[in-house]
Amino acid sequence: VLFNSVSFLLYFPVVTLFYFLLPHTHQWALLLAASCLFYMAFIPAYILILAFTIVIDYVAAILIANATGTARKTFLGTSILSNLGVLFVFKYFNFFNTNLAAAAEFLGWKYPIHALEIVLPIGLSFHTFQAMSYTIEVYRGRQQPENHFGIFALYVMFYPQLVAGPIERPQNLLPQFKEPHNFHPLEASAGLQRMLWGMFKKVVIADNLAVLVNRVYANPQEHVGFPLLLATLAFTFQVYCDFSGYSDIAIGSARVMGFRLRENFDRPYFSPSLGELWRRWHISLSSWFRDYLYIPLGGSRVSRPRRCLNLCVVFVVCGLWHGANWTYIVWGGLHGLYLATSVATARLRAELIGALGLPTYSASRTASIAHDALCTAVTFGFFAFSLVIFRANSLSDAMFILTHMSFSGGITYAGYWVGWKKALAVGFLAASLVAVSEVIRKNRPLRDALLEQPLFVRWPAYAAAAWLMMNYGATDEIPFIYFQF
């Protein structure tokens, strides 16, 4: 299931080769079989969970399209409840059960329900949300129900994006399965370049930084001072490179076969506000919440207090989506609170700036650059700070890290950095390279800029990325962070 594995490096070309050798009418069957095999590499029996979701949503969509009045709502509700039910049992049951048991113990009551001994299926939240978007779109009349069961099953479990997105919409992905895809050298080349870039981010940056992050965050109490700060900064880059790297590989591998998946990241760390950051970070998820939760709650067309409440609700749910732990809920709540505060104080801040005579955003080019830089730094700082709660194993760990990190101290013995130095140096240097590339490219993909260069610039650049990956990638087995969600 790992993209950065020899197994995938063999699996992907073989599947792609047969995909292009087969006639168009059979291509979907091969992709479906390949997707099943890919998913079953984790826990084979869990394919039944996917099958359940697929059957329910396939039938529900047809029933919704053919029904009228309240029956439509009933079918949609049944579909959503089934999807969320699966999610609840496998992902949230033990969390709620543990908390209820703790509450019962506190009150001195007997609590007879035991925890379920189950392993969370990988990518459960991703394919569940993708399946839900299909039935909701059918209900809204924006999507015709898919009558071809195999094609619909492939929509839910298309293997490049099965376990960690991007979370697709039916309007984008479903029609692509019906179009003939012939091998196109330029598409394949673009896809491979994208995969290479994604692997570089994952293997060279994210996995090297993970060496420090995992050790420090596993037992934060064993570290104080600078290592906590450094590990937090490292995690800020790790999580971005890990997830955007995964998305790059998913988008790239789909593109080799002629599919266009949605973009998932757009230089989020250069966002001047948190709202902007969420429009550029995990775009397929944030737009899902916008379209299927925030707007149905009233969006921004309601009173200001109600809008603030909506933001908090959406982000708490978004936090819970990430995992069944109080850390994710608090992390989401914190983001909601930050955004709600910025909405609530927007007018007050504008008045304050006017009253103090401070230069406004549009006053001059220098003022706007300074304003952007300051806002970007504050947004990045807040996001990095919030990631402590996101990454910590518990809220008490998060509190310990936040209260014990500093710019100095904490190196308790001379061998402290042994085994970390090289990984950290490689990780941070490569992260700087990515940061620089994102500054340079602005609104233009790096690949486009590189394509304009002559062959003797392009090939050494690709070769250097591949060579660095092969020789300076981390060797520890570090799964993609978002696989667990």
Place this chain on the structure above:
Amino acid sequence: VGRLVAFAALLLIVQIILSFWLEASFPELSALDRHLAARVDVIYFGDSVLHYHARGDRTRRGIPELLQELSPAYTVGSVDHPAYHFGLYRRFCEYIRRIGAAPKIIVIPITIRSFSAAWLRRPEYQFPTESIILGYRTQHFESRMMRAFLQPLLVFKAFDMRPEAAFVERAPMNAGNGPLDDGADVPHKRPEDISDDDIMRWLRGAYMYSLTGAHPRIQDMLDIMRAFRGTRSKLFFYLTPIDHETGTQLVGEAFSQRVRENVGLILRLSAAHDVPLSDLTFSLGADAFGWRGDGKVPDEHLAESGRRYVATRLQQSLRSLLRD
């Protein structure tokens, strides 16, 4: 497709050429290679105890450096990493034997806690990558192709590096009267929240297991002794000092008694194989350890006085060994 093949060929050539300078390695193996190339007299393996320094120490020099100061007549090269254990030492020793190197003495400290369940089971103490590299270097040292592609194969997870469950489970770990407490590992608490009870549980798990000859790390130790029997290189073991005063104070006499029994097994085995062993287990008082300053639980990390003591004792033992 033609371009892709050409690119792959280019990458292949670059990788093979550069593998003359760069190959799968890790700093400790590179250090060992450097020491062996420089023909140092004493190869000194070890864990974090070797280079730990406590707050308030006047010098940050580790035991190998202090030993070298005391012994200008011979050269000492250390190969150490936090949490190294006999499993790794065995692989390093096999590698030394395989390449035909013959340092005069190989010093291996035995941290008695390294036989504990926590040490055996902690994921970060498994060193799977290092084991694969050392295993490969031992078995296929001359293979240029393997040298060129071992690192990429490691990066792309070509090897199953998960710890072998059966290996961990067969380690006979019990506290004499029953299985070890769950709290045998370092308590995951802030230092100020750690109670005497926590430390007691830690001490029982870390030191009061019942060691037998079937323990996988003891088997590694025996393999090392067999490998160097009758060779030009002499082995020298010593038992790292532990904070027995704190142990006895918190757990009682049973602590020292159990540790003595475990140490006794190691002493008997080394004597049976004619390997000199210096037992420093109970040689230092609580003041010689640094854990109170920055640690959470009693461990073997030594303050400056402790490091100097160990270096002096080592110097005395090695002098007589070299004379022989």
